[in-house]
Amino acid sequence: MRILQFCAIVALAALSGGCVAVAAADGAQLRSGVNDIVITQQGGIRRQVLIELPQKISKGGHPVVIGMHGAGGPVVAYNRRLKPFVNQYGLISVSPLATETKTGVTAWAFRADSKTNADDVGFMRDIIALLDTQGLVDHARIYATGSSSGGLMAYRLARETDLFAAIAPTKCGMTIGGHEPLESTRPLSIMQVIGDADKSYHGSSGKYPMYSAQQRMDIWSTFNKCEKPVFTDHGTWTSAHYDCANNKEIELMVLKGVGHSLGEWAPVTDKMLIQFLLKQRK
16 A cells, blocks of 8 residues: 555545445556545545546546535435446546534535535545546546535635636535635636525525625626626526636526426536536636
8 A cells, every 4th residue: 555645545445336446556547437445634534535437548638527415415426427427528527525524414614614624625636636646637627516515615626726627516505705716716617507496596694604696606707807698598497608708607507496406407407517517628
């Protein structure tokens, strides 16, 4: 077992369903299909992640999509959701597991003062660094998506890292004082999917006050130096599309009458956000 340069140890992890378990022993390789690994971070925190590689491995690297489940969600959540696109688009899907809070629910450290103090930002860097050991990453095409707590985490990653060409948070808010772009933030493309009956669509108060859907688009479109949006009514949903400086885009997709559960919409919106993400370059 070797310690990788990014200060994480990769160990065997058991998972049913015929997945490939990968250790970081010298010469070990991630393989086509689902690889089930554990990254041990500083302090001994063990983090599970499923990494699915396409059948055809490209020497030029692949687009990488990190999908983050909602609070309480299982590690397989985004592996299942992204699976249809892995071989169709030649992408690598990454489905990491959040850490447990004191109440026993898995949740992301979607801002510095959230319920878990796990280094989730560092975890994402560790995952990309692991993929880099095999030259698997197209660094111009790294993306993040997530639902609910995972969507909030996507906003934090956009604010605090320069890893991503685009993010696509779904059925989530954006926290006031925790997710606005900083001077050091790199402009990137964003697609937000939310129902107009979602609890955070109009904004919210409480421990983590949220901007409304339109307010968050206003913040990021100003930061990205975007043109005025083009609004379209598609019947059961609406869109607002912003063309921005440096070939960036912002898209707000609002589902009519849909609450916090996307239900039958999920496969539809997943396909649309994947198509949006894969157009974007860093």
